[in-house]
Amino acid sequence: MAHRPKRTFRQRRAHSSDSDGAEEPSSEPGAPEEQAAPGLTEEGPPSGGGRVEVAAGRARGRGPRGRGRRGRGRRGRGRVWASSQRAAGAAPRAEGGSRVPESRVVDLSTDEERETPHSSESKDDQGSSSNNSSSLEEEFSSIVNIPDSAFIQAARRKPPRNEETSEESQEDENQDIWEQQQMRKAVKITEGPGLDLSYSSELQTVKKFDTSISLPPVNLEIIKKQLNTRLTLLQDTHRSHLREYEKYIQDVKSSKSTIQNLEKSSNQALNFKFYKSMKIYVENLIDCLNEKIISIQEIESSMHALLLKQAMTFVKRRQDELKHESAYLQQLSRRAETSTNESLAVDEKTQWILEEIESRRSRRRQARALSGNCDHQEGTSSDDELSSADMNDFQKTQGDISQDHKKIFEDVHDDFCNIQHILLKFQQWREKYPDSYYEAFISLWIPKLLNPLIRVQLIDWNPLKFDAIGLKQMPWFTSIEEFMASSMEDSKKEDSSDKILSTVINKTLIPRLTDFVEFIWDPLSTSQTTSLITHCRVILEELSTCANEVSKGKQDLLKSIVVRMKKAIEDDVFIPLYPKRTVENKTSPHSKFQERQFWSGVKLFHNILLWNGLLPDDTLQELGLGKLLNRYLIIALLNAIPGPDVVKKCDQIAAYLPEEWFQNSAMRTSIPQLENFIQFLLQCAHKLSRSEFRDEVKEIIPILVKIKALNQAESFIEEYHLDHLKSVIKEV
Numbered sequence: 001m002a003h004r005p006k007r008t009f010r011q012r013r014a015h016s017s018d019s020d021g022a023e024e025p026s027s028e029p030g031a032p033e034e035q036a037a038p039g040l041t042e043e044g045p046p047s048g049g050g051r052v053e054v055a056a057g058r059a060r061g062r063g064p065r066g067r068g069r070r071g072r073g074r075r076g077r078g079r080v081w082a083s084s085q086r087a088a089g090a091a092p093r094a095e096g097g098s099r100v101p102e103s104r105v106v107d108l109s110t111d112e113e114r115e116t117p118h119s120s121e122s123k124d125d126q127g128s129s130s131n132n133s134s135s136l137e138e139e140f141s142s143i144v145n146i147p148d149s150a151f152i153q154a155a156r157r158k159p160p161r162n163e164e165t166s167e168e169s170q171e172d173e174n175q176d177i178w179e180q181q182q183m184r185k186a187v188k189i190t191e192g193p194g195l196d197l198s199y200s201s202e203l204q205t206v207k208k209f210d211t212s213i214s215l216p217p218v219n220l221e222i223i224k225k226q227l228n229t230r231l232t233l234l235q236d237t238h239r240s241h242l243r244e245y246e247k248y249i250q251d252v253k254s255s256k257s258t259i260q261n262l263e264k265s266s267n268q269a270l271n272f273k274f275y276k277s278m279k280i281y282v283e284n285l286i287d288c289l290n291e292k293i294i295s296i297q298e299i300e301s302s303m304h305a306l307l308l309k310q311a312m313t314f315v316k317r318r319q320d321e322l323k324h325e326s327a328y329l330q331q332l333s334r335r336a337e338t339s340t341n342e343s344l345a346v347d348e349k350t351q352w353i354l355e356e357i358e359s360r361r362s363r364r365r366q367a368r369a370l371s372g373n374c375d376h377q378e379g380t381s382s383d384d385e386l387s388s389a390d391m392n393d394f395q396k397t398q399g400d401i402s403q404d405h406k407k408i409f410e411d412v413h414d415d416f417c418n419i420q421h422i423l424l425k426f427q428q429w430r431e432k433y434p435d436s437y438y439e440a441f442i443s444l445w446i447p448k449l450l451n452p453l454i455r456v457q458l459i460d461w462n463p464l465k466f467d468a469i470g471l472k473q474m475p476w477f478t479s480i481e482e483f484m485a486s487s488m489e490d491s492k493k494e495d496s497s498d499k500i501l502s503t504v505i506n507k508t509l510i511p512r513l514t515d516f517v518e519f520i521w522d523p524l525s526t527s528q529t530t531s532l533i534t535h536c537r538v539i540l541e542e543l544s545t546c547a548n549e550v551s552k553g554k555q556d557l558l559k560s561i562v563v564r565m566k567k568a569i570e571d572d573v574f575i576p577l578y579p580k581r582t583v584e585n586k587t588s589p590h591s592k593f594q595e596r597q598f599w600s601g602v603k604l605f606h607n608i609l610l611w612n613g614l615l616p617d618d619t620l621q622e623l624g625l626g627k628l629l630n631r632y633l634i635i636a637l638l639n640a641i642p643g644p645d646v647v648k649k650c651d652q653i654a655a656y657l658p659e660e661w662f663q664n665s666a667m668r669t670s671i672p673q674l675e676n677f678i679q680f681l682l683q684c685a686h687k688l689s690r691s692e693f694r695d696e697v698k699e700i701i702p703i704l705v706k707i708k709a710l711n712q713a714e715s716f717i718e719e720y721h722l723d724h725l726k727s728v729i730k731e732v
Contacts (some may be wrong), residue, residue: 293452328346361381382525384522419476427669453476472542522608524604562619569628573600608628650680668708670708685697713729
């Protein structure tokens with residue numbers, strides 16, 4: 001009796017396809033097939049058509065299942081490969097065995113010989129067969145076309161056969177042999193010439209179980225082995241189910257993750273919408289500023305040219321007037337030396353200039369008299385008056401520029417020209433998406449975007465005017481401060497928003513100040529200097545608060561201030577020296593001119609020292625003391641007659657010296673640059689002590705004490721026995 005080979009229900013695998021999905025379908029069809037095999041074996045030789053029906057039925061049923069298993073095994077690979085291979089090798093099996101293109105009729109004699117070594121049943125079947133079997137075989141062979149083993153094996157050895165293992169190949173060969181035996185057996189066991197193979201239910205008979213027939217002995221080892229095999233199969237199936245379950249669990253997790261991502265996709269859409277809107281907004285803002293920057297530069301240049309023209313007018317007029325007045329006085333001196341009574345020939349231009357000078361001085365005296373300012377020294381006025389015609393032209397041009405200034409952004413929406421609105425856009429970005437805001441370093445770009453808009457607000461700003469708006473009152477400054485304040489609320493991020501203000505001051509405001517200092521500022525004007533110092537002090541203090549490092553803009557500004565003051569000392573200071581007999585008369589033109597020029601130099605001396613605290617001390621001492629006091633003022637004092645006027649001048653000079661230079665209580669000697677001034681004070685005191693103005697000596701000692709020339713003051717007191725002045729030194 002032929003035993004069906006044990007089936008492992010393992011799918012025929014290729015190295016490139018070993019997924020769980022390919023293994024699982026093969027296990028389930030195998031179970032019923034195995035259950036059917038023992039029934040065929042244990043029934044023994046049945047009679048008549050019962051066996052034929054069962055065998056034929058199994059032949060019909062087995063073909064599709066076997067093909068289905070192998071077909072699914074092949075379909076386990078990629079679809080690209082399947083489309084190119086199945087047309088050649090697997091196409092004949094695609095229709096479930098309904099037709100076999102290359103099949104042929106089975107040669108029963110040949111099959112009989114092949115059956116002999118495999119089953120003892122074949123001998124009994126051969127002995128019990130009758131003459132009718134041959135006709136039956138012929139009739140059956142004409143009906144059923146069964147492929148031979150060579151065709152089946154050749155079809156199965158096609159690709160990807162070269163990838164199968166040797167063990168699986170042997171397994172398949174045994175399975176094929178068993179199937180062939182069963183098909184041949186189904187043909188040989190048919191009996192009776194009148195057997196109808198039409199599979200009609202009326203002709204089918206089933207052999208009842210004959211209890212007289214002895215069954216083969218039962219071996220417990222075989223049963224145990226079969227049970228173990230069955231258990232192994234079930235365990236394999238269970239493991240495949242576990243793998244499938246784990247796969248489902250992973251699918252569930254993946255689905256949940258996908259759901260979460262999809263739920264977040266709405267936020268991503270909003271994020272994309274926001275970033276896109278910001279991108280469009282910034283592009284439009286840049287386009288707007290690029291279009292308007294030309295107009296901004298033109299109006300800036302117009303205003304700068306107007307102020308520069310006015311400043312150059314004052315400087316040129318002062319220098320021309322100084323030149324003509326000095327030339328006129330020289331002519332007077334030459335005529336006095338020649339002692340001629342001839343009239344002095346003066347050209348019309350000089351005469352007109354002298355008259356214009358005197359006219360302006362008269363108007364200023366009247367204005368001071370009305371204001372009650374009687375303690376004024378001639379020469380300390382700024383002399384920056386304009387004629388009514390010139391003033392009207394200046395105001396008209398300035399008004400036209402202001403009108404053009406207002407029209408720059410008249411056709412622009414506030415979101416693109418209002419600094420507060422622009423900063424609000426970026427503030428919303430910082431609040432909604434802080435990570436991307438900080439990663440984009442927006443705080444470094446904001447000053448560049450605001451630069452043109454701030455320049456527009458600074459077109460009308462003149463830091464040389466006492467009524468100019470201060471830094472902290474400017475609209476752009478308050479907007480940036482509010483933006484920075486809102487940034488400080490987020491303490492988790494290190495924001496560079498505090499650098500926005502310092503960058504704006506460095507890149508926009510300080511260059512504007514530097515232009516005023518270099519081209520428009522008049523260091524001889526106390527009002528301009530005072531206003532400029534006020535604005536510079538506030539701006540530089542704010543800059544030092546925002547940024548610890550010394551900026552290049554600040555250095556450039558301070559350097560330009562020093563350069564401008566040096567130029568003023570060289571170009572505008574002129575103190576003529578006349579013979580004493582010429583200046584003894586205080587009403588003479590020479591004496592008045594000399595006095596005006598001396599007090600003009602003292603005024604510049606004062607304006608220079610007003611920069612104390614902003615410029616380094618050594619710079620101020622070099623400019624004020626080294627270049628102006630020692631070179632010009634002391635020389636003029638040495639040429640003057642000692643008296644109350646000289647003491648007053650010395651006292652005024654000492655009053656302008658910064659107190660911070662003499663706050664060291666351990667100082668007994670003054671700073672080196674004041675040594676010439678101290679020697680002049682002592683010389684003047686000696687002369688006054690021997691003159692009718694000896695009471696003026698007590699005015700000189702406090703001056704020495706103020707500038708920390710204590711040793712010189714004590715020596716002078718002891719020399720002239722001025723014990724009543726020792727209290728002045730003790731108070732220090």
